[in-house]
Each structure stands twice: as C-alpha cells, then as structure tokens.
Amino acid sequence: MIVGILKEIKVEENRVCMTPSGVEVMKNNGHDVFVETSAGVGSGFSDDDYRQVGAEISPSPADVYARSEMVMHVKEPQPVEYPMIREGQIVFTYFHFAAGEELTQAMIDRKAVCVTYETITNPDGSLPLLTPMSEVAGRMAAQEAAKYLERSQGGRGILMGGVPGVAPATVVVIGGGVVGTHAAQMACGLGAKVYLLDMNLERLRHLSEVMPKNCFPMMSSPATVRDLIQEADVVIGAVLLHGAKAPKLLTREMLATMKRGAVLVDVAIDQGGCFETSKATTHTDPIYEVDGIVHYCVANMPGAVPLTSTMALTNATLPYAVKLANDGWKQAAQSDTGIKDGLNVVAGMVCFRGVAEAFGFAYVPVEDILNDE
Numbered sequence: 263m264i265v266g267i268l269k270e271i272k273v274e275e276n277r278v279c280m281t282p283s284g285v286e287v288m289k290n291n292g293h294d295v296f297v298e299t300s301a302g303v304g305s306g307f308s309d310d311d312y313r314q315v316g317a318e319i320s321p322s323p324a325d326v327y328a329r330s331e332m333v334m335h336v337k338e339p340q341p342v343e344y345p346m347i348r349e350g351q352i353v354f355t356y357f358h359f360a361a362g363e364e365l366t367q368a369m370i371d372r373k374a375v376c377v378t379y380e381t382i383t384n385p386d387g388s389l390p391l392l393t394p395m396s397e398v399a400g401r402m403a404a405q406e407a408a409k410y411l412e413r414s415q416g417g418r419g420i421l422m423g424g425v426p427g428v429a430p431a432t433v434v435v436i437g438g439g440v441v442g443t444h445a446a447q448m449a450c451g452l453g454a455k456v457y458l459l460d461m462n463l464e465r466l467r468h469l470s471e472v473m474p475k476n477c478f479p480m481m482s483s484p485a486t487v488r489d490l491i492q493e494a495d496v497v498i499g500a501v502l503l504h505g506a507k508a509p510k511l512l513t514r515e516m517l518a519t520m521k522r523g524a525v526l527v528d529v530a531i532d533q534g535g536c537f538e539t540s541k542a543t544t545h546t547d548p549i550y551e552v553d554g555i556v557h558y559c560v561a562n563m564p565g566a567v568p569l570t571s572t573m574a575l576t577n578a579t580l581p582y583a584v585k586l587a588n589d590g591w592k593q594a595a596q597s598d599t600g601i602k603d604g605l606n607v608v609a610g611m612v613c614f615r616g617v618a619e620a621f622g623f624a625y626v627p628v629e630d631i632l633n634d635e
Contacts, residue, residue: 263587264294266330267312268323269301272337274545276304276568277575279334279355280583284576286315293587296320296329305572327351332586336575337562338365349373350609352591354583356380356395359606360507360620361534366607370623373610375591381614382582382604390600391582392502393440394574396529398564400444400500403527406558407433407496408452410525410549416556418523420495423453430454434490436482436511436536437500438465441529443473445498450474457490487511492519499528499536506616507534514538514553522554531559596632605631 265288267280278301280288285295295317299309309319320326327333327346335355339347341364347353349372357378359366369376379391389396404422411431413419424430433449435442438460446458450473458473459482460466469479480486491497491512497520501508508530517539530536539552542561549558564571582601585594595602606614611626618625 263590264296264329264331265583265587266320266326266333267295267297267301267317268326268333268335269298270304270336270565271323271340271342272562272565275337275562275565277336277562277565277572278302278305278307278568279336279572279575279579281305281572281576282307282311282315282317284580284583285312285317287580288584288587289316291584291588294318296326298323298326302572305568307572332583332591334579334583336565336572338362339368341368344368344372347372347374350375352377352586354379354579354586356532357606358532359614359617361532363621366612366617366621366623369607370610370612374607375605375609376607377582377586377591377601377604378606378614379579379604381606383600385599391575391578391604394578395564395571396440397444398567398571398574399529400441401448402563402566403441403445403498403500403529404433404448404452404454406548406560406563407449407498407525407527410556410558411495411523413523416523416549416551417525418495418521422449422496430476431495432493433457433496433498434487434494435459435498435500436487437502437530438462438469438479439500439502441502442498442500443469445500445527445529446473446477449496449498450477454496457494459486459490488516488519491516492521494524495521496525496527499526499530499540501530501536502533503616507620508536510536510538512537512539517553517555520555523556525556525558528557528559529563531561535559592632595628602628602632 332352408422411417528540612618613628
C-alpha cells in the first residue's frame with residue numbers, strides 16, 4: 263500500500279503522526295511511504311531522517327493525498343484539505359467527529375474511509391490510541407494549572423504545593439480515567455490536596471489503593487461537584503464519553519460559587535468541553551476569563567511537547583497502521599474488532615452511533631458495511 267504522512271497545519275501543532283523509525287517498519291512490511299516535506303521538523307525529525315529509512319519526500323499535501331491510498335495525520339483534516347480527500351481513501355487520525363458537524367459532513371461528502379484513533383478499542387474496552395495522548399494531556403493539565411494559578415497569569419497567586427506552614431492548593435479532578443489519573447498524580451507530586459472524582463465504584467477502590475495519600479478518590483455526583491468547586495483552586499475536567507460529546511458538568515451559574523482567580527482546565531475540549539463556559543483555545547492564546555475564573559481550553563495540549571507526544575503516539579498507532587496497510591481496511595476491520603470500532607464514517611455513511619446521534623445523521627451499523635459485498 264502507498265501510505266502518506268502529512269504535515270500538521272492546525273495552529274501550534276508540532277507533532278507528526280509517525281517517527282522515522284515507524285516509517286522504517288512500514289517499509290519493512292513492503293509499503294511505500296510518502297512524507298510531506300518538513301512534516302517532522304516540529305518534533306525534531308528532518309526530511310533526511312525520513313529519507314534514510316526509505317521514505318520519499320513529497321513537496322505538498324496535495325501530492326501526498328493524490329498519491330496515497332492511506333493518509334495519516336495527528337489532528338483532523340482542516341477545511342483546506344477536504345477537497346484533496348478522495349472517495350475510498352483511508353484517513354487514519356484523531357477526528358473527534360462528535361465535536362465537529364462540518365468535519366463530519368465533509369467526510370460524508372468525500373466518501374472517505376475514516377478510521378479514528380480515539381475510538382479504536384482493546385478487548386477490555388480501553389482505548390489504546392487515545393491513552394498515550396491522554397497520559398500527556400493529563401500530566402500537562404496539572405502543569406498548566408500550576409502555571410496559571412500564578413498572579414501574573416491571572417490566577418489566585420497560589421503555589422500548587424504550598425510551603426511549610428502554608429496550605430497547598432486544592433485541586434478537583436473530574437473523571438478517574440487515564441487523563442484524570444495522570445492529572446491527579448502530577449498534582450499530588452507537586453504537593454496539592456487532590457480530590458479525584460469518578461462514578462465507578464470499582465475504579466474508585468482501585469484508585470484508593472494506588473494513588474498517593476494526598477489524593478482523595480470520591481464518588482462523583484452533581485452535589486459533590488457543587489460542593490467541592492467552592493473549595494477548589496483548580497478544577498480539571500477529564501471526562502470522556504466514548505466517541506460522543508462530553509457532558510456539561512459545570513454551568514456558568516456555578517462559577518459564581520468559586521474563588522476568584524481559580525483555574526479551570528478542560529481536557530475534554532476536543533469532545534466539545536465539559537464546562538458550559540468552555541471554548542477551544544490555542545497554545546498562542548491559551549486562556550480567557552469568565553466571571554473571574556481563568557479558563558485553559560487548549561484543544562491540542564500534547565502539541566506543546568511534540569517530541570514526547572510523537573514518540574508515544576507512534577508506539578501506539580504503528581501496529582494498527584501496519585495492519586491497515588497489510589490487509590486493507592475492510593479485512594483489517596473484519597479480523598480485528600478494535601479497528602472495526604475505529605470506523606466512524608465510511609463511503610458516505612456514519613457507522614458510529616455516538617457521532618450519528620450528536621448531529622441527527624442516519625446511522626448505519628458498521629457490520630452492514632463490512633458485510634456488503
């Protein structure tokens with residue numbers, strides 16, 4: 263198969279979807295790889311690094327799209343790319359369709375085969391391609407919260423871990439999955455008092471056993487959230503509904519009960535955000551204030567640490583990229599339920615229920631598409 267590696271064009275996105283070592287593996291499996299020129303520069307990889315492992319450097323995204331049977335990105339295709347996508351072409355990337363009706367409609371219209379990183383599953387239901395970026399984003403959430411608590415950044419002027427004789431910051435993390443756990447671990451490591459909320463009792467039992475002593479796992483409920491945000495210096499939104507829009511857990515009215523200069527970090531912004539007052543921001547302009555509360559809602563947080571993120575992402579995505587290239591999308595999905603779960607939009611049809619329900623599109627079960635000869 264001919265595989266294309268595209269340069270990211272979303273604002274302040276410095277990751278690349280595959281390292282040179284990943285390209286070498288693809289070549290060893292018999293596939294031709296085209297890498298758009300300068301695609302890896304933001305992550306520290308030169309065009310020569312890719313040439314040395316057998317890739318051909320392509321001069322433009324239009325050339326990559328035109329020559330490739332499967333194209334790979336980190337973030338979703340941008341509007342300027344929509345006309346370049348061909349019918350039947352595999353597009354393998356993070357799409358987060360449920361947060362983007364225009365994107366979803368464009369991929370329906372292009373009749374592409376959209377395999378989404380974020381809905382591929384393991385047999386246990388975990389999300390192997392979301393996990394590495396969730397780990398990065400969770401750790402970054404605590405780092406950014408600590409930064410924006412500084413008075414010069416608009417925060418309350420509190421040191422996350424305090425000092426002897428002075429209390430540390432109180433951090434509320436909503437969601438005890440990968441993002442939330444890593445955010446809580448980092449905040450605990452900085453010395454904060456951390457409340458980690460989840461709705462799964464078994465998960466809470468596990469967290470109680472493994473988390474540091476300054477982390478307090480608690481059952482999440484609207485009442486618990488309302489109570490804890492009044493005490494919070496930081497609230498980190500780390501909820502995820504598989505392939506669907508994030509629920510709104512904090513309303514604008516609830517901001518009035520919080521301390522002025524408190525910081526909200528919405529890691530769910532890729533899925534529409536879990537705070538009513540959230541709107542996507544960028545690394546260049548990462549924060550804004552609503553009713554005295556600092557909001558950090560950067561939609562591609564791992565893009566700020568592209569070398570770490572690119573290496574972690576390639577570690578996770580490469581086996582799936584190889585399988586898609588070796589077998590083709592239909593056979594790969596028929597033999598691997600994880601890849602089947604990654605199919606969201608295929609040949610003009612929405613085959614992921616959460617995406618269809620988000621915008622009222624017709625839903626076609628993926629099995630119907632796979633069984634259609």
